Amino acid sequence: MSNGTVIVGACQAGFQIAASLREKGYGERILLIGEESYAPYQRPPLSKAYMTGDPSIEKLLLRAPGFYEMNKIEFVSGERITEVDLRGGRVVSAGGTAFSFDHLALATGCAARKLPLPGGDLPGVMTLRDIPDALEMRERLHAAENVVVIGGGFIGLESAAVAAKLGKKAVVLEAMDRLLARVVAPPMSDFYAAAHARRGVTVVLNARIERIEGDANGVRGVRMQDGSLLPADLVVVGIGGVARTELAQQVGIECSNGILVDDRARTSIAEVVAAGDVATHRDLYGRATRLESVQNAIDQAKTAAASILGLEEHYTAVPWFWSDQADLKLQITGLSTGYDNFVVRGVPDSESFSLLYYAGDRLIAVDSVGKPADHLAARRILAAGVAVPKDVAADLAVPLKSLLG
Ligand SMILES: Cc1cc2nc3c(=O)[nH]c(=O)nc-3n(C[C@H](O)[C@H](O)[C@H](O)COP(=O)(O)OP(=O)(O)OC[C@H]3O[C@@H](n4cnc5c(N)ncnc54)[C@H](O)[C@@H]3O)c2cc1C
Structure with missing residues (x-):
């Protein structure tokens, strides 16, 4: 009997690999395994409308629960895979359950980078990656008076805009000399600094942070290197993501800021595919690029599904992305x-x-x-x-x- 495909990571890319496999006529078993307790969902609203709007989880889900049964996709939630045995064709979860496969897809995404400063782990110092983070942040945000956002990237600026909209005193601390410096040109950085200022957000560039202050009851403020203290009852840390390559590395799959894949989403072990935030591919100009975007997760996942089916499809989509700030x-x-x-x-x-x-x-x-x-x-x-x-x-x-x- 065929063991079919195991997909590790059940969010945007993992879901899409499973859905595309079925759409393209795959008739074998599909196991979609995720460590989170939710069915695959959209992350983008978490830093946007979800913070101020309807808190129900249903609207975030990529598909209604019936979709999985209807498409014979076995969705396993709450299982973190900790071991890959390529020779034996199985993965094993932290709880000791083994799942056998003929094909393996890694869609493990990335994790939010933690703040590497004293006080970075105090209660009320938060990153925003998943639904539990969003639920906690919603609660803290509504109760807060002073919100300090560390990092003037997309998630940081979206969070600051939400805080300002809720009438909170919002300060963005950016270490570089302009916002969104890695991804946009100076006129766009300047535009966003001015536009956020118009909406009541204080933007501090070239910010030098010493530590986060507070105690077991929560954060109190952000101490700057010049000795000043910015009061804060919530600190949102938006300083980028780290690809979750642990499983790939365990079995010697080549990684460099992500799992390296070719334009057919195949890793250095051709029977294993990878897609989404975890994967680094050669972009249209031949550069090694890891994109954290919904478009990339979807399009690369479709290519990965084709490769599992032995179809020759190449990932050449023009990237696109959006960010809603206020x-x-x-x-x-x-x-x-x-x-x-x-x-x-x-x-x-x-x-x-x-x-x-x-x-x-x-x-x-x-x-x-x-x-x-x-x-x-x-x-x-x-x-x-x-x-x-x-x-x-x-x-x-x-x-x-x-x-x-
Ligand atoms: C707050 C926020 C806002 C965003 N806004 C935008 C936006 O406006 N526009 C845009 O294009 N993109 C946005 N993104 C990025 C977008 O959500 C991601 O690019 C997309 O979710 C990537 O999908 P993925 O499946 O590759 O990874 P992920 O969504 O990270 O999913 C990976 C899944 O794998 C699971 N996993 C990892 N390791 C294991 C394991 N060992 N065992 C089992 N499960 C495992 C994880 O728990 C996770 O559920 C945003 C992201 C965040 C966090």
Whole structure:
């Protein structure tokens, strides 16, 4: 009897591998194993609408529970896999249960990086990755007066915007000299600093933190290296994610800031596939890239499912991403890493503009704030490799989609 496929990690990518296997006609057993106690769910709302809106979990779920039974996907929750035995074709959970497989997929995602400073583990110093974090943060946020966010990246800024919306005193501490420095160009960083300030968030750049102060009853404040103390009853730490490569490393699968996969989502042991936040692939420009995005999790998972089926599909999708900060919707497509010039399309202060990134004359990425038409056109332009002359990029009178012919 065939043992089918075991998928370790039951969230966006793991779910998609299972669903795509069935869609593509896979007839064998599928076991989707996750350590969390929830069925696969969406994380993006956790730092956005979920903080202020309806707290029910059902709306976060990717599919209603009946989906798994209907598609003969055996979903096992609350089991953390701690051991992979490739030769024996089985994985073993912390509780000692063994699950046999013919094919193995790793979709173990990433974990929030913890604050490596004294006081980083005090009650009320939180990272935000999963539903239990979100439930705790919701409660603390509503009770808090002063919220300090450490890290001016997407999750940090979204959390600060939520805090400000709830009328809390919100301060963002960013170690670099601008917000979102790793992912956007200076005009976008400057725009977000100003836009958050307009909405009541205090943004501190070049922030130097000494330690977090408090006691067993909770956090009291953030002590800066200049001796000042920022009062805080909640500290949200948003300083990035760490790929959960432990299982892959255990069996000698090559890893470097993630599990290395080829454009068919195969690891260095070709029978094992990996997808989503845990996987590092060669991007459209040949660079090793690990993306933490819903689009990447879904598209790479589809490729992984194809590889399990022995189909030759290559992962070439143009990346896209979004971030909702207060009433501002940022949409990003392409990868701006390596840009050497850019064009601003529109006026940032109008809170509706795009930023087009070029490597020489080649368009490589577009960030749009409140400009969904630019974003949608840019996705198609990048996929088709259509040239966008810079004078046209800057001209609001020319819709980007007109370049698509
Ligand atoms: C607060 C927040 C906001 C976000 N906002 C956006 C956004 O606006 N736009 C966007 O595109 N992306 C956003 N993301 C990123 C997006 O949610 C992730 O890219 C996506 O969830 C990746 O899916 P994944 O399945 O690869 O990993 P994960 O979602 O991390 O899932 C991995 C799963 O594997 C489980 N697991 C790990 N190890 C084991 C083990 N040994 N045994 C069993 N189970 C295991 C984990 O518990 C987890 O459930 C956000 C993420 C967070 C946390």
